[in-house]
Amino acid sequence: MDALTIMVDLLLAGVNGLIEYLSAHVLLCLIPAFFIAGALSALFKKEAITKYLGADTPKHISYPLASIAGLLIAVCSCTILPLFAGIWKKGAGLGPAVTFLFTGPAINILAITYTGSLIGWDIATARGILAMVFGIVIGLLMGLLFGMVKRSESKQDVNNNPLTRLVTAENPADGPKKKRTLANMADDHRAVVLFILLLGVLIAGTLPIDLILRLPFVALFVLLSVLWALRKISKEDNLEWMKETYFFTKMILPLLLIGVFVAGIASSLIPPEVIGEYLGSNTLSANAIAVAFGIFMYFPTLVEVPVARMLLDLGMAKGPLLAYLLADPELSFQSILVIRRVMGNKKTLTYVMLVAVFCIAAGMTFGMFVR
Numbered sequence: 001m002d003a004l005t006i007m008v009d010l011l012l013a014g015v016n017g018l019i020e021y022l023s024a025h026v027l028l029c030l031i032p033a034f035f036i037a038g039a040l041s042a043l044f045k046k047e048a049i050t051k052y053l054g055a056d057t058p059k060h061i062s063y064p065l066a067s068i069a070g071l072l073i074a075v076c077s078c079t080i081l082p083l084f085a086g087i088w089k090k091g092a093g094l095g096p097a098v099t100f101l102f103t104g105p106a107i108n109i110l111a112i113t114y115t116g117s118l119i120g121w122d123i124a125t126a127r128g129i130l131a132m133v134f135g136i137v138i139g140l141l142m143g144l145l146f147g148m149v150k151r152s153e154s155k156q157d158v159n160n161n162p163l164t165r166l167v168t169a170e171n172p173a174d175g176p177k178k179k180r181t182l183a184n185m186a187d188d189h190r191a192v193v194l195f196i197l198l199l200g201v202l203i204a205g206t207l208p209i210d211l212i213l214r215l216p217f218v219a220l221f222v223l224l225s226v227l228w229a230l231r232k233i234s235k236e237d238n239l240e241w242m243k244e245t246y247f248f249t250k251m252i253l254p255l256l257l258i259g260v261f262v263a264g265i266a267s268s269l270i271p272p273e274v275i276g277e278y279l280g281s282n283t284l285s286a287n288a289i290a291v292a293f294g295i296f297m298y299f300p301t302l303v304e305v306p307v308a309r310m311l312l313d314l315g316m317a318k319g320p321l322l323a324y325l326l327a328d329p330e331l332s333f334q335s336i337l338v339i340r341r342v343m344g345n346k347k348t349l350t351y352v353m354l355v356a357v358f359c360i361a362a363g364m365t366f367g368m369f370v371r
Helices: 003-043 046-053 059-073 080-089 094-106 109-118 121-146 156-160 162-167 182-188 190-205 211-232 235-269 272-279 284-296 304-313 318-327 333-343 345-369
Strands: none
Touching: 003 109, 003 190, 003 235, 046 059, 046 094, 059 094, 059 121, 080 094, 080 333, 094 121, 094 345, 109 121, 109 304, 121 318, 121 345, 182 190, 190 211, 211 235, 235 304, 272 284, 284 318, 284 333, 284 345, 304 318, 318 345, 333 345
16 A cells, blocks of 8 residues: 555545534534534623632632532633633632642533543443532642631622622512512523523433424524523623633634544554553543553643543553543643742642542443443
8 A cells, every 4th residue: 555545545534524423512502612612612601700710708608609510601721721820829729720720621511511422421420420520629628738828707798699699689678579580580680590490401402303393493592592682681781691602712623623533533543452451441540541642642621522532442441531531631741830930839739639539430441340
């Protein structure tokens, strides 16, 4: 076989992978996810979330909020680092900041959706839930090991508590409470309603039923989303939403297409027996290799998903696959260097070891139940 034939075969493998991906995952999965990410970024302001991660915020507020902040502000693995550095230097506790650092890129709405669509919702669900749980546990351990900034005992803590303000939004001293209807509450939470409708588009588009049956549900939620945005969301916010959606699409989609193309080529080059030998079983060594692969073979946001799909097709066990997907956004070599500049050698080494141990343990545990 000459070099030209080999080159043509490789290009065809990449093109075939790209065609399969575009036909199966873009229209009803990735496009709605981009619009959701854009809405979250435009309508849920970062400052409104990160200010509650400070050392003065009670743990039962700061840690859960830090664990879902990535979903609410749609961060990716590249933007999480400056946000992490910023909130910590502005007074966030080490624990909540580390929780935010871990979970931010892992529960990105795009990452979870794409993982479910391309690989399976068992992996996607485990990835999202374990990322939140591990983020909180690792954050608590980091805070315990390295100490936390002492919280002020002033009454200002109560006033800064978002749940307290939510409960006491209507002060009895201000007069009799007004009866609020569902329409009133929807108007007060316009962005939340829009997010729910957009999520409906995504869920309807990825239902495990025939395409013909899915389309009416998709069309209904699209229509409701458009009508709500036009009637309830300001023109300025809608424009900002479209800008953010375009930003995510421009930033991620080209890299994603390149990643799918390269994964298609790689799948024709890598012998399946190699993957089967080293990563085909749910052993300690297989999970450790998967985590190490995630560290040193960093891929941009979402590109790790088609790579994971390729490895799964070549025989990688689902336990190591989950370990890789958990580790890749967290422990890239580049991110470790940046984190070291922010936290120092000792904290960074501890963080890396904790993440590696938890990812390996997650892979081995998951692999015992799912094959």
